[in-house]
Amino acid sequence: MRGARSAKWVAGAIGVALVASACGSGDDNGSSDEGGSGGGGGGVFTVDSGEPQNPLIPTDTNEQYGALVIDNVFANLVNFDDDGGLVYTAAESIEANDDATEWTVTLKDGWTFHDGEAVTAESYVNAWNWAANISNNQKNSYWFQEIEGYDEVHPEEGDATAEEMSGLEVVDELTFTIKLTDTVSYFNYKLGYNPFTPLPSSFYDDPEAFGEAPIGNGAYKLASWERERKITLEAYEDYQGDNKAQNDGVELVTYTNLNAAYQDLLSGSLDVIRQVDAQNLPVFQDDLGDRAISQPYMANQTIVPVFYSETWEDIDPQVLQGLSMAIDRETIVNTVMNNSVTVATGFVAPGAMGHEENAGGEVMQYDPEKAKELIEDAGGVPGNEISIQYNSDGGHEPWVTAVCNSIRQATDVECTGDAKPDFQTDLNSRDAKEVKSMYRGGWIADYPLNVAFMKELYGTGSSANTGFFSNEEVDQLFADGDSAASLEETVAAYAEAEKALFEYMPAIPLWHQGVNGGYSENVENVRFDVTGQPILTEVTVN
Numbered sequence: 099m100r101g102a103r104s105a106k107w108v109a110g111a112i113g114v115a116l117v118a119s120a121c122g123s124g125d126d127n128g129s130s131d132e133g134g135s136g137g138g139g140g141g142v143f144t145v146d147s148g149e150p151q152n153p154l155i156p157t158d159t160n161e162q163y164g165a166l167v168i169d170n171v172f173a174n175l176v177n178f179d180d181d182g183g184l185v186y187t188a189a190e191s192i193e194a195n196d197d198a199t200e201w202t203v204t205l206k207d208g209w210t211f212h213d214g215e216a217v218t219a220e221s222y223v224n225a226w227n228w229a230a231n232i233s234n235n236q237k238n239s240y241w242f243q244e245i246e247g248y249d250e251v252h253p254e255e256g257d258a259t260a261e262e263m264s265g266l267e268v269v270d271e272l273t274f275t276i277k278l279t280d281t282v283s284y285f286n287y288k289l290g291y292n293p294f295t296p297l298p299s300s301f302y303d304d305p306e307a308f309g310e311a312p313i314g315n316g317a318y319k320l321a322s323w324e325r326e327r328k329i330t331l332e333a334y335e336d337y338q339g340d341n342k343a344q345n346d347g348v349e350l351v352t353y354t355n356l357n358a359a360y361q362d363l364l365s366g367s368l369d370v371i372r373q374v375d376a377q378n379l380p381v382f383q384d385d386l387g388d389r390a391i392s393q394p395y396m397a398n399q400t401i402v403p404v405f406y407s408e409t410w411e412d413i414d415p416q417v418l419q420g421l422s423m424a425i426d427r428e429t430i431v432n433t434v435m436n437n438s439v440t441v442a443t444g445f446v447a448p449g450a451m452g453h454e455e456n457a458g459g460e461v462m463q464y465d466p467e468k469a470k471e472l473i474e475d476a477g478g479v480p481g482n483e484i485s486i487q488y489n490s491d492g493g494h495e496p497w498v499t500a501v502c503n504s505i506r507q508a509t510d511v512e513c514t515g516d517a518k519p520d521f522q523t524d525l526n527s528r529d530a531k532e533v534k535s536m537y538r539g540g541w542i543a544d545y546p547l548n549v550a551f552m553k554e555l556y557g558t559g560s561s562a563n564t565g566f567f568s569n570e571e572v573d574q575l576f577a578d579g580d581s582a583a584s585l586e587e588t589v590a591a592y593a594e595a596e597k598a599l600f601e602y603m604p605a606i607p608l609w610h611q612g613v614n615g616g617y618s619e620n621v622e623n624v625r626f627d628v629t630g631q632p633i634l635t636e637v638t639v640n
Contacts, residue, residue, distance in 0.1 A: 099395075119326070128164035140346045140640025143369040143621050145632060146359040146492075147350035149326055151522050152436045153309020156292040157229035157236040160562060161525055162542070166350060167329055170634055171212075172295040172314035173339055175203065175287065180628060182451060182546030184286060187339055188217070188296075188315065190272075192286045193317055195343040197583070201227055203289075205272040209338045211298040212319040219274035221296035225250065228302070229293060238293040240561045244285070246277045279345045281581045283588045287545040317635050326350055331634075334381045343635045344623070354491045369618045369639075370632050376493050379436040379614060380393040394440060395630035396447045397542040397611035398551065401486055401501070402565040402604070404533045409480050416481055418603035419461050420472030423593065424508035426464045430500045442607040445551050446595055449628060452548030452589035458600050462607065468517035473509055483512035487537040489524040494538055500606070518531065528564040540606060542629045546593045552576065558606040 150164030159168050177190040178328040186192075209217040228234055229240040232252040242248050246265030265277035278285065289292070296315060301308045310322055317339060318331035333343035349449040351368065353359045356375030363366035364385060374382045383390040403410040403418065427441045437472045440448070444457030456462070473479065486502065488494040495515060502513035515570045516534060527533055541562070543550035552575045554560050558568040575598055579591030615632075617624040623638045 110279075113215065119473075124448045129489075133256045137448070142347045142349060142368075143345060143637055143639050144349045144351050145388075146297060146356075146368060147329070147635070148354075148521060149352050150329075150440055152237070153306065153311045154320070154323075155236070155305065156223075156295045156297075156310045157241075159239040159292065160237055161521070163521070166310075166631060167320070167331070168292050168295075168629065169316075170331060170348075171312055171316045171317040171320050172292060173337075175289045175292055175294060178546055179627065182628065183429070184290070187397075189289070189339075192289060194243045194286070197281050198283045199278050199316065201285055202269075203274055203276065204511045206338065207272060209315055210336055211296075212313045212334055213298060213300060214336075215298045215300075217296055217315050218271050219265060219268045220271075220297065221581075223266045223268050223274050224299075225297035226266060226294070227303075228264055229298070229638070231261070232258050234305075237291075237561045240559065241245065241291065241293045243510075244278045244280070244282050247278055248279075252256065253294070254320065279588050281583065283582055284545075284547055284549065287547055291544040308395045314558050317341060318347065321347065336545050341633075341635045344638050345634075346639075348634050349379040356404040356493050363618055365617065366620060368619050370615070370637070372613070372615045372618070372626075373493075373633060374614050374616065374629070376436070376496055379438055382614065382616060388620070389452070389614045389624075391613050391624070391626060392438075392612065393626060394448065394548075394610065394612045395542070396546060397540065397624065397630055398442055398445070398447050399439070399608045399611060400445075400539040400541070400605040401536050401608065402539040402606075403536050404528075404531070404564075405566050405568070406531055407497070407533070407535060407602070409484065409535055413480075414476035415601060415603045416472050416476035418606060420476070420509065421459050421479075421484075421511070422458075422603070422606045423463065423561045424469035424505045424511075425501055425606070425608065426504045427462075427608060429603050430462065430497060434500045435609070436495050438564055439612050441520075442609050443604075445550040445599055445607050447551065447610045449544065450543055450546050450548050450551065450591050454593055454596070457480075457593075457596050461603075463601050470509045473511065478585065479511050483535075485514050485516040485535040487516040487518060487524065487527065487533050487535075489521040490522045497608075498538065531566070533564075539565075542611075546628060548589055548596065549579065552595055552599065553580075553593060556599065565604060567602075569602050569604075572598055572602060588609045 148163040151161050152158050154167055156168050156172055157164055174187045177185045177187050179185050190206045193202050212457050229236045230239050230251050232249055245263045247263035250260035251263055267275045288516055298313050317337045319334045320330045321330040332347040359371050360378050361370045431441050442460045444454045486498050490497050498515040503510055505513045517575050554562045556567050557576050558573050575595035581592050582588040613626045613630050616622055621637050622638055623636050625633045625636055
C-alpha cells in the first residue's frame with residue numbers, strides 16, 4: 099500500500115497525517131555523507147514522521163510510522179500503480195491454477211539483500227513460516243492463515259505441532275508454490291502487503307537485534323535509528339527494482355507537533371510534509387503555491403466501539419446506527435476539517451475496486467430526530483455517556499470535539515474526548531484492551547480492493563480488529579467472498595458484506611482521508627501514492 103503499501107493504522111487527523119515535532123530536521127539536509135549511491139542527482143532530504151510502535155520487522159508492523167520504513171527498506175513481490183493495477187516488483191510472475199487454490203511465484207534474478215546475500219525462493223518461504231508460527235507472536239501472522247498448514251503452526255489453542263506450513267514449497271532457487279486451503283481469487287493482490295516480504299538468513303540469528311537494524315531487499319537500507327529523533331535511510335546502490343532511488347537517502351524526522359513541522363517546511367529545514375496541521379490548512383496552498391499537494395487517497399477515519407467494554411458488549415446495533423445519524427459530517431468537514439477530507443457514505447474509500455457510493459444509506463445521513471429515536475427505542479447507551487480515544491499529537495482534538503458536540507446536541511448522550519499523549523500510547527492501549535469506550539480509527543488500505551476495508555478490520559481474530567468485533571454472519575460473508583471463483587465475484591460478494599456491516603455496526607465511518615501536504619524549494623518530483631505516502635524514490639534534491 100503504499101503503491102499498495104502496507105495496511106496500517108494512521109496517526110493523523112486530516113489525511114493520515116504523520117505527527118511531527120520540533121526535533122529539528124536533521125544535520126545533513128540536502129547533502130550526503132557518502133554521496134552518489136542513488137540513481138539520480140544525489141543528495142539527502144527530510145520527511146516528517148514519528149516513532150515506530152514496534153521493532154522494524156515486516157510481520158510485526160501495522161502502523162504508519164513503521165510501515166514507511168518497512169516499505170522502503172523491503173521490496174514487495176508486487177506493488178500497485180495509481181489506478182490500483184498490479185505492478186510486478188520483485189516477482190517476475192505470479193500465476194494461479196484454474197481454481198486459484200495454488201499460486202506459483204517466480205522471482206526476478208539478481209536481487210540481493212543489503213548485506214549482499216542473494217534473495218531466493220527460500221528467503222520467502224523461511225520468512226513466512228517463521229512469521230506464521232504462533233511462538234513468534236507476530237501481529238501480522240493472520241495474513242498467512244489461508245495457506246495450507248497454517249493451523250498446525252498457529253493453532254487456535256496450544257503450541258504449534260509443525261515447524262513449517264505444508265502449503266509452501268521451494269521448487270528451485272527462484273520459484274516457489276503456495277497451496278491454499280480454499281480459493282482466494284485475489285491472493286496476488288495480498289502479496290503486495292509487507293508481511294509477504296523475504297528475510298535474510300542473518301535474521302534468524304537474533305530477530306530482536308534485527309528489528310533494531312533491519313536488512314532488507316528494498317531501494318533503501320537503514321543507516322541509523324536515533325530513537326525519538328530520526329531514522330536515516332541510504333539509497334541501496336545494488337537495488338535491482340525499476341524504482342531505484344533518485345537521491346542518496348532520506349531522513350525520517352520525528353515530530354510531535356504538526357505546526358512545528360509546517361514551520362520547519364516554510365523555513366527550509368524540512369523538505370516534505372505529509373500533512374499540514376489544521377490551523378495552517380486555510381493558508382498552506384497560498385504559502386506553498388505549486389509546491390502544495392492536495393489529493394484523495396484510499397483511507398478512512400472511523401469511530402470504533404470496543405466490544406469488550408460494558409457499554410458495547412451486548413449493545414443493540416441500532417444504538418450505534420443512531421449515533422452515526424447524530425453526526426453532522428457535512429458541517430464538520432466544511433468547517434473543522436476545511437474540506438480537506440470527503441464525507442464517507444460507506445466503509446470503503448473511493449478508488450478501491452468495489453467502492454459503492456451511499457453504501458450505508460440513511461445510517462450515514464445526518465438526522466438528529468431519527469438518531470435520538472433509534473437510540474431510545476433500543477434501550478439507550480448504557481450510562482448515557484461515551485468517550486472517543488485519540489492521540490493528541492495527531493491533530494484530532496478539534497474534530498473529536500465537534501463530533502461529540504454533534505452527538506450530544508442530537509441525542510443528549512454525553513460524549514467526551516479521551517486524549518492519549520502520542521500515537522504509540524494510543525495503539526498500545528488498543529492492543530492491551532484498555533480503551534474505555536471508543537477509539538478513533540484511521541486506516542489505509544493494504545491493497546486497492548474493498549476487501550481491505552473490511553476483513554482486516556472486522557473479521558474475527560484479524561490483527562487490526564482491536565475493537566474485537568465478532569459476528570458469525572459477517573465472517574461467513576467474508577469467507578464467501580474469499581472463495582468466489584473470480585476477482586469480480588469476490589468484489590461483488592464483499593459489496594454485499596459491506597451492507598451487512600451497517601446492520602451490525604462494527605464501527606462508525608466518518609470521512610475519507612486526503613493528502614494535504616507539500617515540499618520545500620530544496621526538492622522536486624514529490625508525489626504521493628494511492629495510500630497517501632510520499633514516493634521517496636522519486637524525489638530529487640536540488
